[in-house]
Amino acid sequence: NRLGTLTREELAEIDIKHYLHPTTPPKAHYLSGPSTIFSEGKGIYLKDVEGQERIDGVSMLWNVNLGYGNEELAEAAKHQMVKLAYSSSFSGQSNEPAILLAQKVASLAPGDLNVCFFTSGGSESNDTAFKLARFYWKIKGKPERTKIISLEQSFHGVTVGATSATGIEGFQNFTTSNAPNFLKAIAHALNAERGDKSDPNYARSIRGVIEAEGADTIAAVIVEPIQGAGGVRFPPEGYLQAVRKLCDEHGILMIADEVICGFGRTGKMFGVDNWDVVPDLLCVAKGISSGYAHLGAVIMREHIREAFILSDEMMFHGFTYSGHPMACAVGLKTLEILERDNIVENSRLRGEELLKGLKYLESNHKHVTQVRGLGLLAGIELLKDPETGVPFDPSEHAAAKYTDLCMDLGLQLRYFDWKGTNTVALAPPLIITKTQVEDIINRMSDALKAFEKQI
Ligand code: PLP
Numbered sequence: 001n002r003l004g005t006l007t008r009e010e011l012a013e014i015d016i017k018h019y020l021h022p023t024t025p026p027k028a029h030y031l032s033g034p035s036t037i038f039s040e041g042k043g044i045y046l047k048d049v050e051g052q053e054r055i056d057g058v059s060m061l062w063n064v065n066l067g068y069g070n071e072e073l074a075e076a077a078k079h080q081m082v083k084l085a086y087s088s089s090f091s092g093q094s095n096e097p098a099i100l101l102a103q104k105v106a107s108l109a110p111g112d113l114n115v116c117f118f119t120s121g122g123s124e125s126n127d128t129a130f131k132l133a134r135f136y137w138k139i140k141g142k143p144e145r146t147k148i149i150s151l152e153q154s155f156h157g158v159t160v161g162a163t164s165a166t167g168i169e170g171f172q173n174f175t176t177s178n179a180p181n182f183l184k185a186i187a188h189a190l191n192a193e194r195g196d197k198s199d200p201n202y203a204r205s206i207r208g209v210i211e212a213e214g215a216d217t218i219a220a221v222i223v224e225p226i227q228g229a230g231g232v233r234f235p236p237e238g239y240l241q242a243v244r245k246l247c248d249e250h251g252i253l254m255i256a257d258e259v260i261c262g263f264g265r266t267g268k269m270f271g272v273d274n275w276d277v278v279p280d281l282l283c284v285a286k287g288i289s290s291g292y293a294h295l296g297a298v299i300m301r302e303h304i305r306e307a308f309i310l311s312d313e314m315m316f317h318g319f320t321y322s323g324h325p326m327a328c329a330v331g332l333k334t335l336e337i338l339e340r341d342n343i344v345e346n347s348r349l350r351g352e353e354l355l356k357g358l359k360y361l362e363s364n365h366k367h368v369t370q371v372r373g374l375g376l377l378a379g380i381e382l383l384k385d386p387e388t389g390v391p392f393d394p395s396e397h398a399a400a401k402y403t404d405l406c407m408d409l410g411l412q413l414r415y416f417d418w419k420g421t422n423t424v425a426l427a428p429p430l431i432i433t434k435t436q437v438e439d440i441i442n443r444m445s446d447a448l449k450a451f452e453k454q455i
Pocket residue numbers: 061120121122123124126155156157158224228229257258259260285286
C-alpha cells in the first residue's frame with residue numbers, strides 16, 4: 001500500500017473523489033477538500049501531513065482522553081489481535097477481555113450498575129438502551145410502555161433511534177427517517193420537574209410530557225449529565241436528582257447518556273457521580289477506550305438483569321462486534337491506566353485550572369462570557385456585548401472565526417452555533433499538564449486579541 005508516500009495534494013484529490021465525510025457539507029467539501037489531513041499524534045499534540053503541529057483542545061471528538069501515541073494501548077491491541085483477534089459473543093460464547101472489562105466497568109460504575117452489554121460506539125449504546133428499556137417493559141407485562149423522552153438540544157448519535165432521540169434540530173433534517181414514539185421535552189426546567197405547575201415551561205417539561213402522554217406509555221427518559229454537542233450546557237443544580245425522582249415517581253427507567261462524561265471527563269468517574277444519581281441504564285463509549293478502539297457499552301442495574309434472567313424471552317439484539325476482544329482489551333488497559341495514573345483526579349485538578357484560566361479570559365477580553373466547566377469539559381460563549389447580552393449577528397460566524405484563529409495559533413477547539421449561539425467547547429485529553437493548560441489559555445488569549453481586531 002501507499003501509506004506515507006503521497007503528498008497532501010495527492011491525498012486531498014483522492015479524498016474529494018472517494019470519501020464522503022460525516023457531518024460535512026458535501027458540496028463545500030467537494031469544492032475545497034479536507035481542511036486537515038492528520039498524520040500523527042503524541043500526548044495532547046497532533047501533526048498534519050505537512051508537519052504542522054497543534055494542541056488538541058477537544059480530544060478530537062471528546063474521546064482521545066489518554067492522548068495520542070500511547071504505546072501501552074497499542075501493545076494491548078497488538079497482543080490481543082495476535083492472540084485472538086475476534087470472537088463472537090452470541091449464543092453464550094464469550095472471551096476473556098470482554099469478561100474482565102465487564103467486571104471492571106461494574107466495579108467503577110455507581111450503585112448496582114453491574115452488568116454490561118457491549119457495543120461499538122455511542123449511538124449503538126443509546127439504541128441498545130432504548131431497545132433494552134422496551135424489552136424490559138415487554139417482559140414485565142407492560143408492552144405499551146414504548147415511548148422515550150429526550151431533551152431539546154440533546155445529542156445521542158446518528159443511528160435511527162439515536163437520531164430520533166437527538167434534540168438538536170439540525171440532525172432532524174432526515175425527518176422521514178425518524179422513528180415513532182420519541183418525544184422531546186425542554187431541557188433543564190428544574191422547577192417544572194420538581195412539580196411546580198406555575199413554571200411557564202411546565203407543559204414542555206419531562207413531567208408535563210409524561211402527564212400529557214400518560215406515564216404508562218413511557219419506557220424511559222434519556223439525559224446527558226452535561227449536554228455536549230448541544231453547546232456544553234450544564235443542568236441547574238438539583239436537576240438530575242429531580243429527573244431521577246420523577247422517573248421513580250412514575251416507574252419510568254432513567255437512561256444517562258455518558259458517552260462524553262463517562263470515565264473521568266468531568267473530574268469524577270461518571271458524570272452522574274457529581275450529583276450522586278444512579279440511572280437504571282448508563283450508556284458509554286468514547287472514553288472507555290480513549291478512541292483507540294471502537295467500543296461502547298450499556299451498563300444496567302441489577303433489577304434490569306434480574307427481569308431478563310427471570311424471563312424465557314429471547315433477547316434478539318446484538319452486534320457482530322459486541323464484546324470484540326481487541327476493543328475490550330484496549331478498554332481494559334484504558335481503565336487500568338485511568339486508575340493507576342490517577343487520571344480522573346488529574347481531570348478534576350487541571351479542570352479547576354482551566355476554569356480559572358477561562359474566567360481570566362472573561363475578565364480580560366471583551367466578548368467572552370458564560371464560562372462554565374467541570375473537570376476537563378468546559379465551554380464559553382462569545383457575545384458581541386456581554387454587558388447588554390447582545391449576540392453577534394449570525395452572518396458574522398463569530399465562533400467559527402474565533403476557532404479558526406485558535407487553529408492558526410496551533411490550538412484545535414470546537415464551536416457550536418445552534419440557534420444563534422456562539423459556543424466554544426474545550427475538552428482536552430485528561431493527561432494534560434498544568435503548563436499545557438496555561439499554554440491553551442495563552443493561545444486562546446492571543447486568538448481573542450486577533451478576534452477583537454477582526455470582528
Ligand atoms: N451521545 C453523546 C452524548 C455524544 O456526544 C455522542 C457523540 O458525540 C454520541 C452519543 C454518539 O456516539 P458515536 O458517535 O460513538 O455513535
